[in-house]
Amino acid sequence: MSTKVARLGLALLLSVASSFGIASAHSYPQTMDPPPNARLDAPPQRIAITYDGGITPSGSSIVLLDATGSPVQTQANPPGGPRQASSQVTTDLAPGPYTVDWTSLSSDDGHTAQGFYTFVLSGGPVGIVAGQAQSQAPAADLMATLTVTAADDGSSLLRVDLNNSSGVERVRIRLGRPDLGEDLLDTKPSGDGGWVLNGNEIAVPGPWHAVVIVRRTNVVDDAQAQFDFTVDAASGAPAFASASNQNTQ
Numbered sequence: 218m219s220t221k222v223a224r225l226g227l228a229l230l231l232s233v234a235s236s237f238g239i240a241s242a243h244s245y246p247q248t249m250d251p252p253p254n255a256r257l258d259a260p261p262q263r264i265a266i267t268y269d270g271g272i273t274p275s276g277s278s279i280v281l282l283d284a285t286g287s288p289v290q291t292q293a294n295p296p297g298g299p300r301q302a303s304s305q306v307t308t309d310l311a312p313g314p315y316t317v318d319w320t321s322l323s324s325d326d327g328h329t330a331q332g333f334y335t336f337v338l339s340g341g342p343v344g345i346v347a348g349q350a351q352s353q354a355p356a357a358d359l360m361a362t363l364t365v366t367a368a369d370d371g372s373s374l375l376r377v378d379l380n381n382s383s384g385v386e387r388v389r390i391r392l393g394r395p396d397l398g399e400d401l402l403d404t405k406p407s408g409d410g411g412w413v414l415n416g417n418e419i420a421v422p423g424p425w426h427a428v429v430i431v432r433r434t435n436v437v438d439d440a441q442a443q444f445d446f447t448v449d450a451a452s453g454a455p456a457f458a459s460a461s462n463q464n465t466q
Contacts, residue, residue, distance in 0.1 A: 244270035253334035265303035276322025286421035312341025314420040331398025343371035347453035357440035372417035388412040422450035
C-alpha cells in the first residue's frame, strides 16, 4: 500500500509540475526598446522586444498605434535571435503618445500571449485623456472606487480608493481590451490614502476593461472589482459603462 501511495504522490507531483510548465510557457517581454513609459526626444528607428522565452516569428508581431488608435506604418525585421522580434518604423512619427501592441507565439508549446505598453515622442500631447470619470464597485467585502483622469503632465492616471484600507498589502490593476490584450500592473500609494497607476497606459481611445485586485494580510482570496469604461476619440473624455465584482480563486 505504501508503495502505491508513493507512486500516486509522485504522479501527482509530476502532473502539477507539468501544469506549471505549461502555464509558464507563454513568452512575455523581458526588455523593450523604446522601454515602457519612455519620453523620447527623437523618433525611434525601430521597435524591438526580447522575450523571456523562444518565439515563433510567423505568429509573433509588433504593431505600433498612434494617439487615434490607428496603426503606424512599420516593417517587420528578420529575427535577431530565437527570443527577439523587431519592426522598423517606415514613416515619420508626429510628437505624442504611442502604444506598442505585441503578440508572441511561444516556440515551446505554441501558446499565444498579447499585451501592450506606451511611450511618448516629446513635442506634442503626452496623453489623450481629458476630464475625469469615477465609478464604484464592490470587491468582496470592500467597496472600490476607480477614477480615470489625466495626470499633471497630461498622461493617463488611474486611481483606486477603498472604503477600508486595513491590512491592504498591495493593489494591482489588470488593464486591457480585446484588440490589445492585457497587462497586470502594480499601483503605487498616492500618499493620501489611495493607489495610483500613472504610466500613461491609456494612450488610445475606445473601450477599456480594468480589474482592481486587492491583496490583504491573512485573507486567502484577493478581492476584485471590475470596471468598463471608454475614452472618447474626439474629446478624450472618459466615461464608465458598468461595474461588477468577483473574487480571485
